[in-house]
Amino acid sequence: xxxxxxxxxxxxxxxxxxxxxxxxxxxxxxxGALARGSQQTLEALCLSxxxxxxxxxxxxxxxxxxxxxxxxxxxALYVGAFATRFSLENTFTQAAPIMLTALCTAVPARVGLxxxxxxxxxxxxxxxxxxxxxxxxxxxxxxxxxxxxxxxxCAGAVWIAAVGVLKHVRxxxxxxxxxxxxxxxxxxxxxxxxxxxxxxxxTLKAQSWSVPPTFMIGTLPGWSVHWGLVVxxxxxxxxxxxxxxxxxxxxxxVLGGNRRAAQAAGLPIGRLMILACIIGGGAAGLAGAxxxxxxxxxxxxxxxVGFGYTGILVAFLARQNPLAIIPVAILVGGISAxxxxxxxxxxxxxxxxxxxxxxxxxxxxxxxxxxxxxxWFRTR
Numbered sequence: 205x206x207x208x209x210x211x212x213x214x215x216x217x218x219x220x221x222x223x224x225x226x227x228x229x230x231x232x233x234x235x236g237a238l239a240r241g242s243q244q245t246l247e248a249l250c251l252s253x254x255x256x257x258x259x260x261x262x263x264x265x266x267x268x269x270x271x272x273x274x275x276x277x278x279x280a281l282y283v284g285a286f287a288t289r290f291s292l293e294n295t296f297t298q299a300a301p302i303m304l305t306a307l308c309t310a311v312p313a314r315v316g317l318x319x320x321x322x323x324x325x326x327x328x329x330x331x332x333x334x335x336x337x338x339x340x341x342x343x344x345x346x347x348x349x350x351x352x353x354x355x356x357x358c359a360g361a362v363w364i365a366a367v368g369v370l371k372h373v374r375x376x377x378x379x380x381x382x383x384x385x386x387x388x389x390x391x392x393x394x395x396x397x398x399x400x401x402x403x404x405x406x407t408l409k410a411q412s413w414s415v416p417p418t419f420m421i422g423t424l425p426g427w428s429v430h431w432g433l434v435v436x437x438x439x440x441x442x443x444x445x446x447x448x449x450x451x452x453x454x455x456x457x458v459l460g461g462n463r464r465a466a467q468a469a470g471l472p473i474g475r476l477m478i479l480a481c482i483i484g485g486g487a488a489g490l491a492g493a494x495x496x497x498x499x500x501x502x503x504x505x506x507x508x509v510g511f512g513y514t515g516i517l518v519a520f521l522a523r524q525n526p527l528a529i530i531p532v533a534i535l536v537g538g539i540s541a542x543x544x545x546x547x548x549x550x551x552x553x554x555x556x557x558x559x560x561x562x563x564x565x566x567x568x569x570x571x572x573x574x575x576x577x578x579x580w581f582r583t584r
Contacts, residue, residue, distance in 0.1 A: 255567035284542025299537030303436030304491035305515025308484035321382030322488040323512025324389030325360035329489030332359035360489015368481030372474040411504035421498040430498035443526035
């Protein structure tokens with residue numbers, strides 16, 4: 205027979221959550237919880253894989269209706285993403301910022317917030333990386349690079365933290381607030397690079413002052429891929445460890461899973477929400493700073509290519525798991541990198557890969573309705 209505390213924990217009853225001690229739990233309850241967690245992880249993996257396969261099937265149907273061979277289209281997607289060294293380099297270059305922008309959605313989601321403001325945080329991160337690098341142009345190369353990256357990360361962190369503050373203090377919907385703040389950030393960005401900080405020596409397009417060449421980030425040895433890929437992988441691994449093995453991660457999961465239980469346990473709900481937004485915004489801001497410091501060398505419209513919105517797709521496809529973001533970002537980066545191959549070989553629109561990403565996102569959202577309903581994963 206279960207004790208009252210055992211039954212209360214299974215119901216996540218806040219009234220007795222404070223009085224619960226882990227040593228009172230029955231061993232078989234711990235094993236049962238572990239088994240249920242494994243089942244849920246496997247179910248999430250199957251749902252994401254199924255959503256991806258359905259999206260690819262729909263693209264194949266679209267190609268067949270357009271008179272194209274679906275299998276040739278699939279082959280071109282693979283060739284453009286992973287078949288050659290050049291395509292792999294393009295894929296990894298695309299995946300590097302996507303990993304970081306995906307964290308901007310995934311981390312706040314762990315506390316129950318749907319933040320989609322990574323695009324705004326990214327462009328501001330790139331902008332402030334330029335401003336910071338210009339301000340410390342006399343510093344040594346390593347010092348200047350680190351300060352510029354930190355400036356970009358701080359800009360993104362402050363920007364998304366404002367979303368958390370609005371949610372906690374005024375109850376403003378975080379999804380709408382973060383979406384609208386994207387447009388504000390892009391407008392500020394375009395205004396500054398078109399006037400106050402414009403480099404008028406560049407006549408082809410509006411861009412900001414250039415980053416000092418000594419501050420630029422190089423590429424990995426033997427690869428034409430910048431070090432941002434390593435930074436993105438390390439950030440995802442670090443966030444996985446924090447979320448899985450620390451008290452902070454556990455507190456965030458409790459808040460995201462049951463707000464009443466978090467309140468009853470005395471967790472600092474407001475601080476946790478704002479901290480999650482700071483971490484996510486910092487990651488997106490760092491992505492923008494890396495794009496400027498490793499790819500463009502200045503802030504320009506080339507920075508606004510949708511990495512922030514692609515990060516939303518990756519976060520959902522990875523089911524908000526920071527470790528799963530790494531392979532999913534590489535996969536989605538490969539899809540983006542293969543757009544040119546589809547356009548050249550099949551005369552398909554350049555936006556074909558965007559259509560595929562949109563279909564994947566729709567299928568992922570639709571797959572959520574099957575969570576807990578698949579007979580193979582039902583708890584008996």
